[in-house]
Amino acid sequence: MKSKQINKKEPYYVTGNNLETMPPEQTLQKARNEKFLKALQTLAERDPEGFSNVAPELIKRSVWNWRGADPFFAERLSNWIDTAHKWSDFKEILPKEAHLPRKKTFEAFSFENLPKQYGGFLEHLSQRFEGDYTRWDASKRDQFTILGMLALEGKEGVRQGRLIHHLGLDSTGSVGLPGSNAIRAAKIALSRSAKPLQLWAPATGNGSERLHAFDDSNLADLVARFVLNQQAAILLPPVYTLEG
Template sequence: MMQQINTNKKKTYYMTSKDDGWMAEQAETEKRVERYLAAFKELAVQDPDGFASLAPELLKRSVWDWRKTDPVFYDKLTMWLDKECLWTPFSDIMPKNVRVNSKQKVKPIDKTSLPEQYSEIIDRFEEKFSGDYHRWNAAKRDQFIILGMLALEGKNGVRQGKLAHYLGMNKLGPGGIEGSNAIRAAKIALSRQEKGLTLKLFDDAKGNGSERLHAFADSNLADYVARFVLSHEASILLPAIAFAE
């Protein structure tokens, strides 16, 4: 059976019974998802401990059904369930386009092809992070890790709780005072490299606490800095999760 639908005076469209059935199925699926989400929310309110113990397994099974053999995302999910869920929304770990492979060898950046401002700041970072990274003090290591993690995420940014976690500063809670101060100090030290240049390294941080978002101000600069960081011997200091998207 074919149903005629007049959408305007010039065009006439037809919907078959097959199309009608598909739309009905889609509507039912959407309604089911809506009801399931409401049910999960109610269960979480009524029995938070029970829900917290069952939810991780449900998420893992759902991810397996969806992504099958995707070890990168599965590892990210495991880390998210273990600790990062306290400061990172689930949407932040959803698969995106691959930017960098952790096993990929990155060649040193060719500064002659860069705009003068970008070339100059890469020069400054090369000087700042020269020498044997094994002999760097804690502050310098923190600066390199933060520079790398933020550069790899560009303008998308990284949440403060995640930065603090990978600096090993969760003693006072996710994004606590110790981690917050270390991140602020590192960004101030890194921002000094832009002195005399017209560019801006970091965007203004947004939000509060562990969900405060830190990001580069310029996505192009972030890409150049990411290439510098990944070609550096000290790239081994970056957490493996920073590479996986």
């Protein structure tokens, strides 16, 4: 049986369970890109302001070269460059399916056959968020928005920077203090109304990277279906739909 010879002086990568020699052109491209990345890192360190000015255009040109015309992703990219980079990495905005926005679907909500342990809290939410949402005060709008965004993401959670941005509190010039206070107040109020349920998982991280999430994925799913059935769902990011 013939055995494949591998030149140990050449770089290689793993494919499945086999070691394969990297084609020479890929080796050269990989080495060149590593040098370019180091050069960009050096420029960012030596001239932070100048690099911040040219980096967005470089990213946009690279994306255009890679994906061509993609209006949906172009909008997400612009949003990331402007604000979302504060709380998310670039790879997080890349669509899993080319040219298609991510959609989450949830079953329609009904109070019938609700699990007993969740019924009281959902009834409270129904009373709390009834009426014309355009006449709600700021605290009620914040509570609904935070409750909805966190429920829709379940135990995966939402970065604090994204929550603050969607609440419209990221341009106050107070280093995020009004936004973080609004989130804290809303979570405390909702947590009290959910007792004896444990509504929130412990938040982790700091600043705009701080992650907020539901503690119970089943409860999060029920709350997500509830909020999407409300007229006030218009206050939430438009990337979710109901089934049936």
